[in-house]
Amino acid sequence: MMQIVTANRLRDGLVVYLSADGGWSDRIGDAVEAADEVAARELMETANRSEIECRIVGPYLVKVENAADGPAPVEHREAVRVSGPTVQTSLNRGAHGGHQRRHV
Amino acid sequence: MYIYDEMDQAIVDQRVKQFRGQVARRLNGELTEEEFRPLRLMNGLYLQLHAYMLRVAVPYGVLSSTQMRKLAHIARRYDKGYGHFTTRQNIQFNWPKLEDTPDILAELSDVQMHAIQTSGNCIRNVTADQYAGVAADEIEDPRIYSEIIRQWSTLHPEFSFLPRKFKFAVTGAPHDRAALRVHDVGLRLYENEAGEIGFEVMVGGGQGRTPMLAKTIRPFLARRDLLSYVEAIMRVYNRFGRRDNKYKARIKILVHEIGAEEFTRLVEEEWEHLRGGELDLPLAEVQRMRRFFRPPGYEDLDDPVTWYELKKAENVNFSRWAAANVAAHKQPGYAIANISLKPIGGVPGDATAEQMDAVADLADRYSVGEIRVTHEQNLVLPHLKKADLFDLWRALEAIDLATPNVGFVTDIIACPGLDYCALATARSIPVAQRLSERFADIERQRDIGPLRIKISGCINACGHHHVGHIGILGLEKRGEESYQVTLGGRADENAAIGKIVGPAFTADGIVDAVETVIDTYLDLREEGEEFIDTLERTGHDPFKERLYGAR
Amino acid sequence: MALVRDGQVVQGAQDEWVRVGDAEPVPDNTPAVVTLARWREERSRLLRREAPLGVQLASGDDVAEIADDVARFGLIALEFPAFTDGRAYSSARLLRERYGFMGELRAVGNVLRDQFAFMHRCGFDAFEVRDADADAWSEALAEVRVWYQPAADRHFTAMRLRHRRVAAE
Numbered sequence: 113m114m115q116i117v118t119a120n121r122l123r124d125g126l127v128v129y130l131s132a133d134g135g136w137s138d139r140i141g142d143a144v145e146a147a148d149e150v151a152a153r154e155l156m157e158t159a160n161r162s163e164i165e166c167r168i169v170g171p172y173l174v175k176v177e178n179a180a181d182g183p184a185p186v187e188h189r190e191a192v193r194v195s196g197p198t199v200q201t202s203l204n205r206g207a208h209g210g211h212q213r214r215h216v
Numbered sequence: 217m218y219i220y221d222e223m224d225q226a227i228v229d230q231r232v233k234q235f236r237g238q239v240a241r242r243l244n245g246e247l248t249e250e251e252f253r254p255l256r257l258m259n260g261l262y263l264q265l266h267a268y269m270l271r272v273a274v275p276y277g278v279l280s281s282t283q284m285r286k287l288a289h290i291a292r293r294y295d296k297g298y299g300h301f302t303t304r305q306n307i308q309f310n311w312p313k314l315e316d317t318p319d320i321l322a323e324l325s326d327v328q329m330h331a332i333q334t335s336g337n338c339i340r341n342v343t344a345d346q347y348a349g350v351a352a353d354e355i356e357d358p359r360i361y362s363e364i365i366r367q368w369s370t371l372h373p374e375f376s377f378l379p380r381k382f383k384f385a386v387t388g389a390p391h392d393r394a395a396l397r398v399h400d401v402g403l404r405l406y407e408n409e410a411g412e413i414g415f416e417v418m419v420g421g422g423q424g425r426t427p428m429l430a431k432t433i434r435p436f437l438a439r440r441d442l443l444s445y446v447e448a449i450m451r452v453y454n455r456f457g458r459r460d461n462k463y464k465a466r467i468k469i470l471v472h473e474i475g476a477e478e479f480t481r482l483v484e485e486e487w488e489h490l491r492g493g494e495l496d497l498p499l500a501e502v503q504r505m506r507r508f509f510r511p512p513g514y515e516d517l518d519d520p521v522t523w524y525e526l527k528k529a530e531n532v533n534f535s536r537w538a539a540a541n542v543a544a545h546k547q548p549g550y551a552i553a554n555i556s557l558k559p560i561g562g563v564p565g566d567a568t569a570e571q572m573d574a575v576a577d578l579a580d581r582y583s584v585g586e587i588r589v590t591h592e593q594n595l596v597l598p599h600l601k602k603a604d605l606f607d608l609w610r611a612l613e614a615i616d617l618a619t620p621n622v623g624f625v626t627d628i629i630a631c632p633g634l635d636y637c638a639l640a641t642a643r644s645i646p647v648a649q650r651l652s653e654r655f656a657d658i659e660r661q662r663d664i665g666p667l668r669i670k671i672s673g674c675i676n677a678c679g680h681h682h683v684g685h686i687g688i689l690g691l692e693k694r695g696e697e698s699y700q701v702t703l704g705g706r707a708d709e710n711a712a713i714g715k716i717v718g719p720a721f722t723a724d725g726i727v728d729a730v731e732t733v734i735d736t737y738l739d740l741r742e743e744g745e746e747f748i749d750t751l752e753r754t755g756h757d758p759f760k761e762r763l764y765g766a767r
Numbered sequence: 768m769a770l771v772r773d774g775q776v777v778q779g780a781q782d783e784w785v786r787v788g789d790a791e792p793v794p795d796n797t798p799a800v801v802t803l804a805r806w807r808e809e810r811s812r813l814l815r816r817e818a819p820l821g822v823q824l825a826s827g828d829d830v831a832e833i834a835d836d837v838a839r840f841g842l843i844a845l846e847f848p849a850f851t852d853g854r855a856y857s858s859a860r861l862l863r864e865r866y867g868f869m870g871e872l873r874a875v876g877n878v879l880r881d882q883f884a885f886m887h888r889c890g891f892d893a894f895e896v897r898d899a900d901a902d903a904w905s906e907a908l909a910e911v912r913v914w915y916q917p918a919a920d921r922h923f924t925a926m927r928l929r930h931r932r933v934a935a936e
Contacts, residue, residue, distance in 0.1 A: 123243060124313035125268035166245045170263065188695060189634060192643070193265050197635040199563055199645045223925040226913040234910045238881065246899070254851060255881055337851065367915045367925070373888035374860055374918060377853025454857045489865060494917040494926075500933035 115152045116143035116183055117159045118193070119171035127193055128168060130159055136168055140194050141182035146173075217278050217586060218363045218508045220328045227370065228325040231332055235259050236318035243315065258338060258376070260331030261317055265638045270312045271334040272324060276344035276362035276386070277305035277589040281576040284587055286327045288572035294320050299572065301557060301565045303629060303680050304383070305343045305589045306334055310636055338376045339369035339450070342384045345393040346590040349509055350552055350598045352544040356405045356413050358388035360505045361442060364497065368443050375450045379457035380465035382450070383422075390709065395591060397421045397429045397711035398683055400467045401449060403442075414438045419449060419479070420471030423677035427713045428468045431476040433483060439502060441487075443495040448487035452479070512584040512599055517549025527606040536658055537609050537620035542600075551602050553583075555595040555612060556619040556627060560656045564630045564648050565593030574615045582608050591680075592629050592668075594622060624661040625669060625734065626652040629680060633673025633690060634697075640673035642690025642697040642723075647671055650727050655734075664734055667747045668707070683707035685748045686733060687714040688726065699726040703733070703759060704751050717756060718764050729763055736762045769901035772871070772893040774908075776901045784821055784842055794818070800844060803828045814839065823875070830858040830866075837868040845891075847876040856889045863890035863919040883907040890919035 117130040128136035129143035137143070146152040152173055159171035174190045176183035185191045192198060220228075235255075242252045260271040272287070279287075287307055291299050294316050295309045302308055312320060324330055333340055342365050344358040345351065365384055369375070375382075385394040388405040396402030402418035415437040421430030437445055453467045456474075471479045528535035543552040555575065558564050567575070579587045579597055582604045588596035600608060612618035621627045628651060631637065633644030648671055655661055670684030674691075681687030687702035698720040705714030721729045734747070736759050741750045751759070770777040786800045787793050793801060793813065800821035806813060813820055821842030824830060837843070843862060845855035855874065862868040873893035874886050880900040887908060900907075915925045 120263055120267070123315045125263065125266075125311075127266055163249070164245070166243060169249050186695075188692070188697065189265070189640075192634055196266060197645075198643060199635050199649065223913050223915075223928070227915065227925075230911050230913065237910070251850075251879060251881070337853075370915055371885075371911065372916055373885035373914075374856040375853070376885055377851055377856065377882075451857050455854055459852060459854075498930055498933060500936065501930055504929070504933050 113175045113186070114145045114147060114178065114183065115155075115173045116140070116145055116176050117155045117171050118143075118174050118190070119159060119163070119168035122166055122169045130155055130162075130171070134158055134162075136162065140184075143176075143183055145176065145183060217280060218275070218359075218505075224367075225325070225328070228328070228330045228332070231259070231330065231371075232318060232321045232325050235321060239314060239318055254336055254377075256314075256317075257336035258333055259317070259321065260334035261312075261314070262335060263638070264310070264636055265634070265640075266636065267311045268314055268317075269636070270309045270317060270320065270331060271302070272307050272309070272329060272331045273334050273341050274305050274307060274329075274589050275366050276342055276348065276359050277346050277591070278348075278359065279587040279589065280327075281579040281585040281587065283327045283329055284572050284576040284579065286323060286329065288569040288576070290320055290323060291569040291572065298566055298568045300563075300632065301567065301589050301593050301595070303591050303593065303631070303678060304341050305346070305591055306341055307589070308632075310632075332370060335381075336376075337378045337380050337382075339372065339378075339382045339384065342366050342369070342386060343394055343399075343591055344385065345387045345389060346588045346596050347393060347543065347552055347598065348388060348588075349511065350545050350547070350550075351389050351391075351393075352546045353389040353391055354546060355390075355407055356388045357506065357509050358386040358394075358403075358405055359509045360502060361403065361405070361415075361439075362386045363505060363508070364442065364502075365446065368446075368495075372450075375454055378450075378454055379459045380462070382453070382467070384446075392707070392709040392711070393590075395680070395683060395707035395711070396709075398423055398427070398680070398707065399430060401446065402430050408436050412436075412438065415442065417445065417449075419483075420468040420476070421711075422466050422468040423680060423682045424466070425463055425675050426469065426472075427677070427682040428472060429711050429713065430468075431471060433476060433480040440497045440499065441491055442497050444490040444493060445483075445487055447495055448483050448490055451486055452482045456482070511547070512586075514547045514550060514599075515601070517547075517601065517603075524602040524605060531606075533613075533620070534606055534609050536662070537618055538605065539662070540620045540624060541622045542605060545598075545600075549602055551600045551605060553597045553600045553605065553608055554590075554622040555597065555617050556622050557594050557617070558621060558627050558652065559616055559619050560626060561649050561653050563645050564628050567595075571615055571617060574611075575617070578608060578611055592627065594627070620658060621661060623666045623668075625655045625664050625667045626661060628652060628669045628671060629684070630671040631673050631679035633671075633679075637673060637678075639676055640690070641675070641692045642673050642699065644671040644673035644679060644688075644690050647688060647690070647699065647723070647726055651730055654727050654731060664738070665746050667734070668705075669730070670705070680707065681705070682713050683711065684714060685751070686730060688730070691720060693720065697723045699723065699729075701726075701729060701733070701763075703756055704748070706748065715756060718760055732762050733759055768895060769898050770893060770895055771901050771904050774904065776904065786823065798841060800842060803832065806833070821871075824855075824858065826852045826854045828858075830861050834861075834866045837862060837866045837870075840868070840870055842871040842873060842893075843868060844873040844875045847874060847878055847882075850877040850879050850882055856885065859886070859889040859891055860919045880904075880907045884911045888914065888918040888920045888922060 131142040132144040175186045241247045262269040300308045342362045344362045385399040398421040404416040417434040418430035541554040583597035583599045628648040630644045630648040634640035670681045671688040672679035672681040683705040689700040700720040702714030706712040798819040819841035823844040875895045
């Protein structure tokens, strides 16, 4: 099972994903995937360093499968975290509606 | 309402400054997240599923129009243009940035508001009857004592690191509109046989994993003894509450494990040392506080029945709204107007910044600038002249705040659930929305009558499902959302914890299941019975049979 | 680690108190701090010493156990195993306000800057802290000047002022 690392950006709480260059992107498509437990541990080490550097807070691993448009979380809760609130209000555009690629 | 003096203002100002320093020390790494977390929680700042969440205190649910406008401004400037009113009479903003929160708190302090102790293992917002001061059945205004408790509990040096959170509720009428029996401490003001006014003190209620009703540990407490007594309760809890297991750390567990009698003995023993001392509440101080909550200058109106009755007879929509949303006021010619934040298909308890501003304007025009927040996630304008109700209703219609459903099946209480909350196991809002749409027809709602549906998205029960007539608990079963139904919960003076009716339903099946329950009631009810009455008379078996088939 | 005592940062060497483990001999001529268990077991022997005696309580210890003996201790140390364990705040207040302890009341363990003001109000007058937090001591205390409710410290409170005012009316 592939895994990625997610966290919240410290200063503004934005949901972000660890990307290949060790930075954090708000697009799950940029997330670097770990194919096994060894790789996953290494990703978490990088993430924990980021936390100590006060860039992000609360990193953890998320199981994903590869969908047409990039990694998709297997668990429902993590899927909601990607999409943003599922409820319909005009104000409630999802957390990732129309965002540009941004690095922390 | 209570007006800050220079000391109250200094307390919130120094807190803003202190928090600004703490945020700076967090951002530069001097404070780790583990050290910062309790500090930010004590200022109401959570880290949720998508973002931070800020819970702003609305002390005992009372807001001025100025304060409501400030909340609207914060929603617009620092958030995504809306806020969410909660089951503890507070407001939550779902998208603040950590780096902005010191400024948000500073703006709140400008209008005598704060987010102090809205989270954390400390004493939380004291909630009260939303009709305090105006209810027709009121004996004494619970806001007086709610404010006194609020102050005593704010930055209390001994009780800021309790085993777990701590919630007080206060009422002053025979009808319990604040769910006293599911609070850590519930205080009911009443007049005893000797004609004295005092408190029934209830301790150890709560919901969550282990719902329990509070026990009366002192049937009558004189008002002067209020603070010394609650200090004794808190000290016993702080010393002896469990700290080994987060899920067994509330005071209800302590009361349950040592027994109400032993718990009472410990409290009374501690109290013997405290009573009559520094925490004695002088009558003169109670009088001083009471002045803040004096009724506004009501006009001497001859209950203008004719105009109000005429408009109701004339306009069927107005009459429906009046029937559901208008409550009796103690002053002749006046009424209490409820504003439903449960539009059909909407998110329960949410309000846009525009709606907040509009409510503020309406409060100024019709309600002496005062608004209330209820623990059922609606708003109240407490000082309406009956003669103004029709104009108010028309103004509410224009901003989609005139849903005539207070107390009915579509007046659903729901926590934010998995759409927002990091603790949730299932979504609650979509269930509320679909239920609301299924029962949209107003005449059907009126026929069903009073019915409290409460939905929680996890076992923490922030939606208060344990005390819903129909309670719905969202769980996860093998990766799918799954909804358990409880029946017979009550949050009033006949408080009861609902019982699970049977196996959980799928997300697809839950709305049908609720409809089946309601149809069963309609089939079985006798003349004049409300849902809860029928359920109590017949028991759960007929409902179980209809849901799951005969055994 | 540093010791803050009466608002001053005291260097390690100037702390005259020595903590004695349960298995170690208690020195006769040095101020010594023992655990509550040791006090319970060797009470009479410890009382025969001439040098000052201190006792350290774990957060789960019942402070009432030493209520009648407080005058015998020059120092009482109360542990905060984690800063979230708030039992010592109550123990401190009881020692000061109920049992009349007048010696040094020291907070030890996970004692952090953001809790100084609360601890101080509850009657602590000495704190074993991280060096960085010791430097911030005065600043931390100055962060909260106005308080609502009474505690062990006789600090001016809003409540007292208001009650006095109404009494005077």
